[in-house]
Amino acid sequence: MTISIIRKIDNLGRLVLPKDYREHYGFDANERLEIIATEEGILIKKSEAISSDRIACPNGISSRAE
Numbered sequence: 001m002t003i004s005i006i007r008k009i010d011n012l013g014r015l016v017l018p019k020d021y022r023e024h025y026g027f028d029a030n031e032r033l034e035i036i037a038t039e040e041g042i043l044i045k046k047s048e049a050i051s052s053d054r055i056a057c058p059n060g061i062s063s064r065a066e
Helices: 019-026
Strands: 031-038 042-046 054-056 063-064
Touching: none
Parallel strands: none
Antiparallel strands: 031 042, 054 063
């Protein structure tokens, strides 16, 4: 199933996921999501439990999650 929606990114770089999407995929408030860069675009999925609070950035530099 493919559903397309167009959203704007705000001045701070934020993108709002529509409520229907959050409910369908079980994304809860304050839940960590994994953002994966692919050749086709960006994939967003629930983050699996990890032993570290460090996240990888596209440029190869790690930063602490806030």
